[in-house]
Amino acid sequence: MRIPCPVCGVRDRREFTWGADALALDRPAVDAGEVAWDDYLHNRENPAGPTRDLWYHDACGTWAVVDRDTVTHAVHGSSLAETARAGKAAAGKGRA
Amino acid sequence: MARLIAKSALMGLLPVTVGGISLTEVETGPVTSIAPFKGQSRAVSAVLKERVGLRFPPVNRAVAAGDVRLIWAGKGRALMLGAKPEGLEGLAAMTDQTGANAVLRIEGEAVEDVLARLIPMDLRSTVFKTGHTARTMLAHMQVSVTRVGADAFEIMAMRSMAGTLVHDLEQAAKGVMARRALG
Ligand SMILES: [Zn+2]
Numbered sequence: 001m002r003i004p005c006p007v008c009g010v011r012d013r014r015e016f017t018w019g020a021d022a023l024a025l026d027r028p029a030v031d032a033g034e035v036a037w038d039d040y041l042h043n044r045e046n047p048a049g050p051t052r053d054l055w056y057h058d059a060c061g062t063w064a065v066v067d068r069d070t071v072t073h074a075v076h077g078s079s080l081a082e083t084a085r086a087g088k089a090a091a092g093k094g095r096a
Numbered sequence: 097m098a099r100l101i102a103k104s105a106l107m108g109l110l111p112v113t114v115g116g117i118s119l120t121e122v123e124t125g126p127v128t129s130i131a132p133f134k135g136q137s138r139a140v141s142a143v144l145k146e147r148v149g150l151r152f153p154p155v156n157r158a159v160a161a162g163d164v165r166l167i168w169a170g171k172g173r174a175l176m177l178g179a180k181p182e183g184l185e186g187l188a189a190m191t192d193q194t195g196a197n198a199v200l201r202i203e204g205e206a207v208e209d210v211l212a213r214l215i216p217m218d219l220r221s222t223v224f225k226t227g228h229t230a231r232t233m234l235a236h237m238q239v240s241v242t243r244v245g246a247d248a249f250e251i252m253a254m255r256s257m258a259g260t261l262v263h264d265l266e267q268a269a270k271g272v273m274a275r276r277a278l279g
Contacts, residue, residue, distance in 0.1 A: 007155055008155065008156060008230065008231065011216070011217070012216035012217070012233075015216070015233055058233075058238060059170070059230075059233065059238060060170040060171050060231045061170045061171045062170075
């Protein structure tokens with residue numbers, strides 16, 4: 001598996017460390033309440049198919065949001081986490 | 097006062113020659129990490145241009161002017177080798193890295209075959225040209241790899257990994273040479 005680092009280019013998966021579901025980027029407001037925070041911290045989808053998660057490129061120090069597919073193993077692309085939104089993953093969250 | 101003897105990171109480990117592959121230590125001079133503060137990249141580049149004649153290197157590139165070199169070293173960071181940066185106070189975070197790394201030059205006609213055994217990147221000259229650099233891994237180590245000539249690369253690893261770095265490269269070179277000897 002090869003992952004595109006938004007800074008360095010396409011690299012071997014061994015150069016990366018998986019971080020979290022991309023919904024980690026959608027941090028609730030401090031006063032959002034226990035339900036929202038419980039959901040943010042603990043509840044995750046377990047999708048078969050399109051997935052969006054955070055990967056750290058150990059080699060260069062970049063956090064990237066990677067779009068990939070857990071069924072086909074295709075990696076579609078990535079973007080800098082610092083400017084990205086959780087996007088699709090955020091729509092699937094929530095049992096509140 | 098005790099007289100201390102400076103020991104380089106690869107002293108006693110290099111030089112090593114395996115077939116046509118040679119490993120030699122690189123004397124870098126002072127090494128400083130330069131990380132421009134947010135919004136100061138242009139200002140840092142302008143100061144560097146004025147003081148040492150080099151701009152802050154683009155991603156995956158290394159530049160040189162005389163004895164001074166700037167090697168891209170990760171997101172928003174470069175290493176200056178051969179001189180101490182001046183005039184960047186307030187514009188960039190700077191950390192002295194002199195002696196922190198083991199730096200070696202690996203050279204020889206078969207160098208790409210040797211590195212192909214250890215580094216998960218395409219380092220062929222058609223893709224990775226002189227002046228190209230990468231932060232990547234060599235075996236299990238984080239390294240900086242820079243092509244410095246048609247058959248020569250420079251590799252930088254943490255000083256604590258010096259012995260492993262030399263061992264892994266030597267073993268890979270022996271493997272390539274043994275395979276070639278079989279024809
Ligand atoms: Zn990277």
